[in-house]
Structure formats: structure tokens, C-alpha cells
Amino acid sequence: MDFLQHLLPDSSALALKHWDLDTQTHRFIVTVESTQVIAHCPLCQAPTGRVHSRYQRTLRDLPLVQFSLTLLLEVCKFFCLNDTCQRRIFTERIPSVVAPWARRTTRYTDHLIAIGLELAGSAAARLSHRVGYAYSRNTFLRLLSSLPLPEVITPRILGVDDFAFRKGHHYGTILVDLETHHPIALLPDRTAETLAAWLEEHPGIEILSRDRSKTYKRGMTQGAPDAIQVADRFHLLHNLEETLEKALKSHSKILKQIEQEQLQSEGATVSEVSTSQNSTPQTAQQQKTAQKRAERLENYEQVHSLRKQGYKVKDIAYHLGMGERTVYTYLSHETFPEWQPSSRKRRSILDPYKSYLIDQWNQGRQHLTD
Ligand SMILES: [Zn+2]
Structure with a gap:
């Protein structure tokens, strides 16, 4: 019994009364009672020891080896002794064990939330069936959506970009703290007004990074007029690419000419190799080319x-x-x-090394060990 007492969610708040192991159904049922003598009214916080009645709560707890664990928790209903309080009777609460109205112990819920946070709905449900909890995807999603959102600490550098709730249909805006690289908020649309409203609620951002969208520009100017707006890395590279393409296009004639000359000189070098290797059998590519020619003929x-x-x-x-x-x-x-x-x-990454390799080949160094 001592050993079991230590396994309870809060051994100081609960006392073990009875246990029953069902080897057929793999259920372990433990009956416990609250050790609290004095309870506090949830409305006025006044202490009371006057018991109205007792009742039993059935709670699912963390599994024990291959047994599912059920706690039958006996708690009291108390009278509130404060005459000015609106609540006359209240049920006893044991926050270290279970939330009011919950049917799972707090530690078991925390355990399921931890799995849900790592795996999300479907994978968590699959794992839960595997290890004997058998919860659905929706149970995990409900647990996750009931979690409070982490508090947003206004970042110094904020990245703003659009993202798809559903590609091609519904887009929103994602806000990322660019120093921690963590997304901190999702806005329901891509409008300047929504972005401006968020920025007004979170003053103090120094640098805002964005794409070239005029809408975001307007939202930023309106919501955080003192922040510096910069183009994000992706769009900077994109800009550079566009500018280079435009600049090089105007010299396309001369670039093509240079490429032709280079290819011709390489062609000459390559032929030097192939003529010196006349005795070698045809390559697979040469055979294929010959076969194709025969078919065409x-x-x-x-x-x-x-x-x-x-x-x-x-x-x-x-x-x-x-x-x-x-x-x-x-x-x-x-x-x-x-x-x-x-x-x-076609250009190849081998091109810069070709002349060296051909040179080595012609000198007879044709193996890695040479
Ligand atoms: Zn009260």
C-alpha cells in the first residue's frame, strides 16, 4: 500500500483506500479520498470545514505498465460559511490532481498535450492506439486548441510575409521574430489594415522586413511609422536576379559569341583526346547514336x-x-x-576543370592511383 501511495498524483492530498486489479480487462482501479479538512470557497475564498455531502469522481490517470489506471476519487461538497457570499454549496477542488469538471488527472492531460505538441493530431492518435490510450485525432486537437497562446513579446526585428491557409484559396500573413526565428502571430488576411492594427498594438519594433508588396508597405507605414522598412533576403536576391538579367540581356549578342568561341576551343581539345583513343571500343552513347541514325535512315x-x-x-x-x-x-x-x-x-560544372583533366589524360594519367 505504501508503494501505491507514492504513485498517486499528489500523495499529500490523497489517501489510498482500496485497489482492484482486473487482469481480464487490464484495468487497475484505485479508490482514493481527499485528505483536505478545510476547503476554500471558489467565489469568496473563505475557509470552511462544514461538509454538505460526499461524492465520487471517476478519473482516468496515466497507465501503469500494461494496465489502464482509473482513480475513483472521493471528495466533499462544502457549505460556504460566508453569509454575504452568493455561493451556498461548493465542490471541493484539488488543483494538484485534477481540474474542476475534468475526467482526466492533470498529469495525464499534460502527458497527452506533450504528445500532441510533438506529433499533432493524426500521428498522436496513431501512437495513442499503439500504446493503449486509444484517443482520436480530434481529442488531441481539442487539447491543443484549449492551450493558452504563448504571450507575444514584441520583437525588435519583425519579418512579415504572406502564407497560405489553403494554397490558391485563402491567404493570411505570418509574422516572424527575425532574431529568434520563431513565428509569433498569424493574421487572418493580407490587408494593410489588419497588419497596421497588429503593429499599433505592439509598439516598439525597430526594423520591419517585407516583400515588395505595396499593401504591406502601407500597413507598416500606418501601423509603425518610426520603424525602418527593409526588403527581406529572398526578395533582395530576387531583385538582384531581375536586375542582372535585364543588364545581361542587353549584351546577349556578345555573350553568345564568347560562349561559342569557348565551346569551339573546348571541342578542339576534346577531339584531341578522342583521336588519340581510336583503339578504344565505341561508348554506349556512340552506339545509341548510330542505332538512332539507322532507324531514321x-x-x-x-x-x-x-x-x-x-x-x-x-x-x-x-x-x-x-x-x-x-x-x-x-x-x-x-x-x-x-x-x-x-x-x-549544355554547360557543365566540369567545364572549368576540363582542360586540366584532358591534359592529365593525354599524359597517360588515366587512373585515380596514377
Ligand atoms: Zn463563498
Whole structure:
């Protein structure tokens, strides 16, 4: 019994009376009574020891090994002895054990809230079924929504941006403390008025970071006229990108020319390598290219052959499973049109090292160990 007494939510406020272990249903039922002799009226705070009646509350508590734990808590109803108080009778409260009207002990509720905060609704519900609590997603969400919001400490630097409650449908505004990197508030819309109202309620912000939206600009100017407004990092980079693109576009001709020259000189170097490696077998890419060419050649010959037999372009295309456009292209060439390799080679992160690598290769250093 001593051991069990120590397991109670508050062993100084509760006394163990009886326990019952049901191995069939895996329930552990413990009957306890309050040890309080004097209670305080919740309305006038006057102390009283005059008992009106006793009653039993059934509370779910933290599970014990593989047993669910139920506390049958016997508490009193007291008379308030203060004649001026409106409350005549009140029920005894034991705040260290359970909240008024709650059906779970405070420590069990705290335990569930901790799980809900880490996992949110669905995952918390799945885990709770796994470990034998069997609570629904909605129970966890209800517990979380009943928590008071943390107090907002007005930040020195505030980031303002929009975010989607539901993408493409409903947008709001997110406010982030840019020194702690914690979101501190979600506003229900993206209007200047809502932002201005929040800023007026939280004076003292020194720097406001935002996108280029005129609405936020207006809200900030109205709600925090003394704060400095800056563009956030993302939008600064975005601005830079746009400006660079505009500036470089006006020199596109010369840039293309430089790129062509560079590619041509690289092409020459590469060919030096491939000619010195004539004895090596064809690469998979070369084989694929050769195969494709053979297929195209066959198609080309069939197109001309069918046309000579009097077939319409539409029928040839259908018969050979190709587009009519390709049929027209083949027919417009008297000889097989070889595909010109693209002059615009794709840039690669290897480019700056190519000449060094080719140089090493040509010197015979063709293995990592060389
Ligand atoms: Zn009272």
C-alpha cells in the first residue's frame, strides 16, 4: 500500500483506500479520498470545514505498465460559511490532481498535450492506439486548441510575409521574430489594415522586413511609422536576379559569341583526346547514336518508297507511326538529311576543370592511383 501511495498524483492530498486489479480487462482501479479538512470557497475564498455531502469522481490517470489506471476519487461538497457570499454549496477542488469538471488527472492531460505538441493530431492518435490510450485525432486537437497562446513579446526585428491557409484559396500573413526565428502571430488576411492594427498594438519594433508588396508597405507605414522598412533576403536576391538579367540581356549578342568561341576551343581539345583513343571500343552513347541514325535512315527510305507507290502523306504517317510533319520533312529532302549536332552544348560544372583533366589524360594519367 505504501508503494501505491507514492504513485498517486499528489500523495499529500490523497489517501489510498482500496485497489482492484482486473487482469481480464487490464484495468487497475484505485479508490482514493481527499485528505483536505478545510476547503476554500471558489467565489469568496473563505475557509470552511462544514461538509454538505460526499461524492465520487471517476478519473482516468496515466497507465501503469500494461494496465489502464482509473482513480475513483472521493471528495466533499462544502457549505460556504460566508453569509454575504452568493455561493451556498461548493465542490471541493484539488488543483494538484485534477481540474474542476475534468475526467482526466492533470498529469495525464499534460502527458497527452506533450504528445500532441510533438506529433499533432493524426500521428498522436496513431501512437495513442499503439500504446493503449486509444484517443482520436480530434481529442488531441481539442487539447491543443484549449492551450493558452504563448504571450507575444514584441520583437525588435519583425519579418512579415504572406502564407497560405489553403494554397490558391485563402491567404493570411505570418509574422516572424527575425532574431529568434520563431513565428509569433498569424493574421487572418493580407490587408494593410489588419497588419497596421497588429503593429499599433505592439509598439516598439525597430526594423520591419517585407516583400515588395505595396499593401504591406502601407500597413507598416500606418501601423509603425518610426520603424525602418527593409526588403527581406529572398526578395533582395530576387531583385538582384531581375536586375542582372535585364543588364545581361542587353549584351546577349556578345555573350553568345564568347560562349561559342569557348565551346569551339573546348571541342578542339576534346577531339584531341578522342583521336588519340581510336583503339578504344565505341561508348554506349556512340552506339545509341548510330542505332538512332539507322532507324531514321530506314524511315526516310520507307517514306520515299511509299510515296512512290502513290500513298498520301497522312497514310504514310499513320502507317509508319510518325508525325505528318516528319513525313513532309523527309519528302522535301532528295538525300537522307543527316542531323547536325547541336551547336549549343549544355554547360557543365566540369567545364572549368576540363582542360586540366584532358591534359592529365593525354599524359597517360588515366587512373585515380596514377
Ligand atoms: Zn463563498
